[in-house]
Amino acid sequence: MKGALLVAGTTSDAGKSVVTAGICRWLARQGVRVAPYKAQNMSLNSFVTADGAEIGRAQAMQAAACGLEPSADMNPILLKPGSDRRSQVVVMGRPMAEVDAMEYWDVKERLRQVAVDALERLRSAYDVVVCEGAGSPAEINLRRGDIANMGLARAANLPVVVVGDIDRGGVFAALYGTVALLEPEDQALIAGFVINKFRGAPEILEPGLDMIRELTGREVYGVLPWLDGLWLDVEDSLALDNRPAIGARAPYGRQTLRVAVVRLPRISNFTDVDALASEPGVVVRFVTSPGELDDADLVVLPGSRATVSDLAWLRATGLAAALPGRAVLGICGGYQMLARTIRDDVESGAGLVEGLGLLPASVEFAADKTLGRPAGTAYGHPVAAYEIHHGVVTADGGEPFLDGCRDGSVWGTTWHGALENDGFRRAFLAEVAAVSGRDFTPAPDVSFAALREERLDALGDLIERNVDTGALLRLLEGGAPRGLPSLPPGGSSREAPDFAAGVPTSG
Template structure:
């Protein structure tokens, strides 16, 4: 079997990433050689591949669903917002430039071929490539330069399934409207729908499924039930808006350990704390005000794409003062904020800025981004991690801690993913409990890697049990059904980019 398809969504956070991962895991379990792909990703949650390339964290998770080591081809273009108007453009795992929203349109023409070439390499290597769209294909103001949704689907002749989130309401209007707003050539590739996050009586939903089939002439390939506990390497901080405190509230010992994660405006790699929530008796919540720190045994100051700006936000909200005297772990950008001074002529251009002074360290921003997969030791435990930063921190005192330092009840490191190392995580939490005076004992047998595999299998099960998998196979092998009806108004026809010169277009694969 050989083929590809595109998983699009009616909105951001509709479930594209998890549906893509679920299809990948389901196919991999059938023995299919499958890989994920996302042409353009806008996310502050990223990962470093074995050869030092930076890609979206969601694509690394999808690669794990396929049983693969991730590669830059799986996410050739990554946008990392530093403000509402400017983003760092990462191309094939390496930073290219910082551009504003309008400047990116000039860059985009050069990137289109990069994205198509990456997909072509994957299609040459694997039997199936499951592509994920970005945002919504119905963002008609962006269609002219689109390289992630229908522009990609047209370029590579991909059948498209559209995922809608029923939990947020208006799913049928969103599905219908998504198709109706597209121009005819784009509509012809929309094969059908998947409804995500359903909870309730299926009998009440059935009439709507019949009506959307009649109205659009397209199949509803499946209805995925709501599934708790799937906080799995999400790429969008919007997912935090409705995220409750997570973790096991039943203590393993006699007490729970409460972790407060500061939700910075430009928070990055917040998935670092998912491993903490996997521990019995550890409850993790995201906070934005000093009062929310009152009962916290540990405060995590996570990564940031805008260290100096987010440090100013900490001061403006009063959180900077509230951190003093508390048990704190700073990771990457959070570690930089804890230092005495920050010299930033790169990210913000602010020059010398006073840090919080909770750790004896200084920060100097370098033009070259550090990308790596370091290995070290702490608490006598081996620690494998990854790092992504421009800020270079020099510890000038305190006790060594991974690549950073510790002073009293404050720890700092630039390493992401360190808490996924089970022995290290348990030793660190035991130390936190001792410092905070909490009677807490970490469980001895929690494997975060095994938990991630269980979650990926749960996503594969969702596809296997709740989606018409025979129809998915037909799409992969045969493309979008021919003769799909056009919906009024059908969108105003626009001149589509010409990809006819690319090897990935035209002809049967």
């Protein structure tokens, strides 16, 4: 088998990432050599590959679904927003520029071939490439410069499956409207739909499925039921809007441990706390106000793409004033905020800024970003992690903690992913319980890596049991069906993109 397809979505957070991962897992279990790909990703949740390249965390998860070590080719362009108008552009795993929204239109012209070459390498190396779109393909104001959705699909002749989120309502209008807003040449590649996050009686949904087939001339390849407890390396903080407190399985000891994660405006790599929620008796919730810290045994200050700006937000909300005297873990940007001083002439240009002063350390931002996969030991256990930061922290006191320091009940480190190391995580939680006076004992047998594998298998099962996999195979091998009808108002005179040149159409 040789082929590729594109998983698009009616909106952000429709489920593109998990459907892509599920298809990848299902194919890998069939013995197919499959790889994920996302030409352009906008996310503050990122990962570092073995060779030191920064890519979207979702693509690292999808690579795991394929049984692969992630590579920069899987996400050649990564945008990391630092404000509503400016983003850092990461190209093939390395920072290229800091641009505003309008400047990026010019930058895009130089990135088309980068995306083309990455896809070409993947299609040459693997039997199947499952591509994920970005946002919605019907964002018509962005169509001309598109390098992630229909621009890519048309140039590479990729069949497209559109995912719609029924849980948010209006899914049939969203599916129909997505197709109708596209040009006829783009519509010809929309092969069909998958409806995601369905809860209820399937027979009630069936008349709508029949109508959308009749109205669009396209198949509904499957309806995916709502899957509780699935929390896998989401791309952005939009998914946090509907996330309840997680964890709360029966504790191994007599009491639970309550963790409050501060939801910073530019929060990044909040996937660091997923491992905490895997522990029985640990409850993790995201908070934005001081009152929500009242019963917290541990406060986590996570990573941030805008350390100085988010520190000002902490002070404005009163959260900063509520931290002294509490057990606090700062990770990357959160660690930087805990220092005495921060000198930032790079990210914010704010110069010297007073930190929270809860750790004996100082921070200076460097022009070059540190990207790596460090390893060490803590609490007598091995720790493997990854790091992504411009801020360089120098500790001048306290006790060593990973690459950072500890002072009393406050810990700081730049290492992401450290809590995924089971022995270290248990020892750290036992220390937090001792500091907070909780009768809490971490369970001795929780494996976060095994839990992630179980969740990836659950995604593969979701596709296998609820999607017409035979139709997916036909799309991979033969492309979009011929003769699909065009829907009005397709056929407008909008200028077509010039992305078509040079994109591969086969492996």
